Amino acid sequence: MKQKHILLPPDQQVKSWYNVVADLPGGLAPPLDPATGQPMGPDKMGAIFPMGLLEQEMSQQRWIDIPREILEIWQIWRPSPLIRATFLEEALGTKAKIYYKYEGVSPSGSHKTNSAVAQAYYNKQEGVKRLATETGAGQWGCALSFAAHKFGLDCKVYMVRVSYDQKPYRKVMMNTYGAEIVASPSPDTPTGREVLAKTPDTPGSLGIAISEALEDTVSRDDTKYALGSVLNHVCLHQTVIGLEAKQQLALVGDYPDVVIGCCGGGSNFAGLAAPFVPDKLEGKNIRLLGVEPASCPTLTKGSFAYDFGDLSQRTPLLYMYTLGHDFIPPGIHAGGLRYHGMAPVISALMREKLMEATALQQLECFEAGTLFARTEGIIPAPESCHAVRAAIIEATREPDKPQTILFNLSGHGLLDLASYEKYFAGELVNYEMPDEAIAEATKNLPKL
């Protein structure tokens, strides 16, 4: 009987994060203040983030200790399992070994909880009483609601209205963890009131929700802001995924030929792939493959430039692959991948050819997710279906080639079953993203 689960004994728990910035050959360009075009120091960002996280955001240190309080809460679901997809391998008739790191075991059902706990901890350390954030599909909002409660922090989540209405269970989950949720645009902030006055029936957007969470933050002394992806410190927190996976593979004497993760803001891919970068720099023959939706092809068709992280131009300028901060992707059901930009660390890895990227269509990803569910049992989140599809493509391109594939199953799809229902009913479509549309969207990149 082939061993399916590779368990990491508790005494081999990962105790430090790996900061890939320390190993980027070209270093990382700093965020810029849009008002001055100059690098933005931690002083100015201190109004919205605690210093502990800003230090990590700027850090050049290779290894950063994980505080005991974070490790204790992580114990609820970490080390997460590394599972060999034996039944998927059989169904595909491949000689490839396919492993997946399963992050859906966390309380909120995705990898987001890793960083949520860390962010809540550093805020608590500095006396913050309350966190404000936005959420689109809801995974981040659920993760932060849980983590905030664990540290006795209040939490307010601005949830994009269309998701708020379409995914009522996400809202209940956040309530269960004691958080306050409001549909965005809301009557609780100046931006929310303004948008509602103009367009009372708006479905909302992540751009509006970010603005609301930031306005909430700066309007109160007791509140800081938390972001679920993109930033260096978020990617750093997620490296526990790849560090555990490396140890687990070593336990069975294996090492990946290719490492795969889906890319929205970039944190789950960075978390799995970054710990393999040093090996690649030392000449190891390993491919790191990011998977994005064809409807939002940031890495495969975007520009590498300084751009805002949000539609409303309230963030610092980040040096990254971007489709333009006013690019609105089609409404695919992998809501977590509908982001115009990409984490600066991922963008740097791409720029330096330390990773590669591919863009996949919605229907082939749901097809892959369904095959995965029927063979391996777990129903993947629509975002994670992209990684599943890419793993299948790799395993079947040369089915007789013995190779080892590792991918991140970043979350389960139990709160996304309405999307599967639409897929089965034939109501989902693919989206082409013509080059002209991308050229149009990237026309408005900020001039420096």
Place this chain on the structure above:
Amino acid sequence: MKQKHILLPPDQQVKSWYNVVADLPGGLAPPLDPATGQPMGPDKMGAIFPMGLLEQEMSQQRWIDIPREILEIWQIWRPSPLIRATFLEEALGTKAKIYYKYEGVSPSGSHKTNSAVAQAYYNKQEGVKRLATETGAGQWGCALSFAAHKFGLDCKVYMVRVSYDQKPYRKVMMNTYGAEIVASPSPDTPTGREVLAKTPDTPGSLGIAISEALEDTVSRDDTKYALGSVLNHVCLHQTVIGLEAKQQLALVGDYPDVVIGCCGGGSNFAGLAAPFVPDKLEGKNIRLLGVEPASCPTLTKGSFAYDFGDLSQRTPLLYMYTLGHDFIPPGIHAGGLRYHGMAPVISALMREKLMEATALQQLECFEAGTLFARTEGIIPAPESCHAVRAAIIEATREPDKPQTILFNLSGHGLLDLASYEKYFAGELVNYEMPDEAIAEATKNLPKL
């Protein structure tokens, strides 16, 4: 740092089921043919169950080997984790150690998958092509849909209409696993058509759905019937839960003072508790505590008698605690606990005072589930909330008493969040079950 997860190494996988029937001091009374009042042999039941399962149903053998094919599929989620509820302990301020065995890690999210895989296997072995079943809340339907597909069997699920409408995600989950689902009553069977003609707006009932699944089964040569609880073979399959838990506790040098599980049909409690019965018979000081809803108090207020397993009197007569086969419990949200009877093996343990039972109200159980979610992260299924509540009661009665509590967290509540929403909105109520109502319901027990 206290160890939270107790992992069972793969080489310590449980390889045999424990059949508590072999150790029941008074033995187990056989099922009776309602037409003759005589014991019903496997020959007559062979029309609806495969012989492999009927042999287990009648078996007196203490240990029964688990076939390799079942162990292979179980590897997807087994051994399931045993987790110490350190954060709940802290919140309660108790010196008790609280451990929970977490069965929500299975693909369909509950312990039901253990028996579903076994049942699909034995049906496949005997050339069955298709399974028919009913489901109320949906956990069993999802589990069987998954298991049937793993063995290449078609599966048709008759789902009680009110659940079908209230829990649309359950239906999608079954579709994802390739099963055919129909709301019951359906136009597909004589009983369904009859009920629909008389009462087109009926919410349906488990009694009607069982009738439909049985009619479906006997109308075709390629189909057998599958049941998710109550029967001996189902309880047998679930003993993997308690066998693993014993080994896991032994790894940390612990042993429970009290073992707790919620009781609907009885299979999850039997699965956890039965393996501790031999120790109790040998004089070990251990309590086995079944928890039922106050609105359906089978063990605490029911009669011990021969009764039908279903409303429509199509099953053999089972010797068990019962509230009467025409007892309709109030609509509490722990749908899996709304059963008038109790597994004959559980009933025998109760009768012989090898276990005890308690009945809890709905609101205190949701309150406990919410506290559990906020401390331990996992949102429990409404059924499992009953076990959580009972564990809390045990741990806080004498908070300074060092004791070890083990309970079964039989499933997660991610597809039951609508029930939590109603709880938070103050829309749920408790139900008293007056003795007169029970006397009335048990008036119609079959005369032998």
